[in-house]
Amino acid sequence: MSAIAWIAVGSLAAWVWLLLGRGFFWRTDQRLPRREEPDGWPDVAVVVPARDEAGVLPVSLPSLLSQDYPGRAEIFLVDDGSQDGTGALARELARLHGGLPLTVVSPGAPEPGWTGKLWALRHGIALARARGPEGEPEYLLLTDADIAHAPDSLRELVAAAGADGLDLVSQMARLRVVSAWERLVVPAFVYFFAQLYPFRWVNRAGARTAAAAGGCVLLRNGAAARARVPDSIRQAVIDDVSLAAAVQRSGGGIWLGLAERVDSVRPYPRLGDLWRMVSRSAYAQLRHSPSLLAGTVAGLALVYLAPPLTLCAGLLSVDGTAAWAGGLAWAVMTATYLPVLRYYRQPLWLAPALPFTAVLYLLMTVGSAVQHYRGRGAAWKGRTYPRPEAAPER
Template sequence: MYLPVAALAFAIWLYLLLGRGGYWRFGLPKAVVEPAALPPVVAVVPARNEAAVVGRAVASLLDQDYPAPLHVVLVDDHSDDGTAAAARAAAAGSRRPGGLTVCRAPVLPPGWAGKVWAMRTGLEAAAETVPDAAYVLFTDADIDHPPGGLRQLAARSEAERLDLNSLMVRLHCETVAERATMPAFVYFFRMLYPFRWVNDPGHAVAAAAGGVMLVRREAVDRIGGLTTIRSELIDDCALAAAIKAGGHRIRLELAEEARSLRGYGGAGNVWRMIARSAYTQLRYSPLLLAGVALAMTLVFIVPPVVTVAAEGPARWMAAAAWTLMVASYLPALKYHGRSPLWAPALPLVAAFYLGATLDSARRHRMGRGGEWKGRMRTTDPVR
């Protein structure tokens, strides 16, 4: 009874470690040689009720050790907590006190996801403010950028002729719930989108991390602007797919120093963060949801259960699968500065993520899919 599922789980784990693009290897990008001159950059920062963190984020941008013109456009997306004032105060005390433009997002039109609409508003303002900018840095209002971060990002984009260069920043990992779930978030993302495949122009897999995306202006123009992804909740991966189409170069790496300032606190907030977009990732398909539930159960939950419940070959096969699972998770824990003792608990974390994914489908059926910061998307996705 147990042996077939244990053997299948073990076979899957062999494939994941040997054939899934080395997703479990958490290496950091090597520095590149900086060109003689770097191009002008404009940063677009969508912000909705981010007063607690936006000042530090804006200051980290304006304090960049960047030798070319750099301007920041912050889009105040109908905040009611003083987000714009906090951003202006931070800019005034930065090394580029005149380097910030604040604009207010127009009313969200039907068919647009809120963040994408704010990004488009910022892009239009950037075209007027910095018309000669070769790159647009789309970044979130809760990201703390290291002083040399943009310099290295732009240098790599120039050296490798990248149309999109993205970094997955280090996530906030302080509370017990964050320590248990945030390394797994990055681990699961990399399993879904192996970075090696993302960075291969000949591979169909495309992804980006919305916290840091340096995009070539002409690449945005080539895809018809952000209207192409207007309804996407997972806007970063949608933008990456649109840009990569046709073999254009994109890159996604782990950040060494850039980090998120957003803390999720308890398990309930983490659950809601996952549930917001998990069913969107599955294209609102009940069949894909059932497939994911079956796959996660087989891959993550069966090994420890069978290890405890079975005897003989089935137990040893399941234990071997669990061992491979634990080994694959260790680099993610090391990257986040967490103890390796968290690794055997990955099946429990996977069950948590599966529960939140099922809840995401429930929320969608109740008309609450995509709810974020008190706002719903105005319509269903445009097909």
């Protein structure tokens, strides 16, 4: 066989393995597990880290304030050095909408060795634990400031965690898909994340794969204490995966799935917005390793770029093996992307364009590495986090 044919066959073999041997990552049926309403509803503290979120709070915060939760629940919004009046707006929204009690705190700039979000979570959790004569809450709902919840979201999360004895229940919020670039890039973000962390592998008993979606995490307070969260992960840029791994290492049961009525309202209308969202943590995902970066680039090229390229090359050179193997690999790739597009209610004709989207992600990953070596890696909202060293123990 020709070299092109060998590449095509190798890509096809990779796709057969991804289709059958990667935890059926492409399926979208991992939703909240069975729910049983408890006899008594436990206390919950909702902790919301917020930095310059005035643009999204009018949509997201009222959805938390109006939670239909039968037990005691309270919201702690941690204003992480905002310059746009986030804290004042949150207080005004609570005054206008009522609902769950809201406390707004501003802990100041993070100490060295802490990322801003985890610093904010640390103060919010500490405040929740020290609150009131009723004692510490049984659960912590850690949710981002751009996440809007259906009225029964908290009730459903607590019921699911209690029914299966889970210590961490996380839902990947449905991201906004409105602009053309969002349609092209956002569903693929969820697809690639599930490929990297297959939800079935995360959710099975005794799993070694750990992941969570940071926008919506219900965490048992006792499990957080055992895992020393967030102190034990205070330097993590990819904090949601690090959080799940810490809980899992401490013996906690974790679960991750797709959300049905938990939505991100943050817009990413331009390619540059999406580029910054992905590239800020892409190289951190590769542990800032040049060798892992090179392997990732080669892997993305073989898996996503080789099928259409070898198909075209095979047709032009009348290389039948290259053409059929490349075409079949592209067909398998397209078929695995369809469930995610259906979940996002997007046109199915976008599925064959996945190789082009993969090129964008490849460039974003390389760009993330370039930014890191220029000293601007993991930049977000005016902060840049350098390559983390070992965090000092306290």
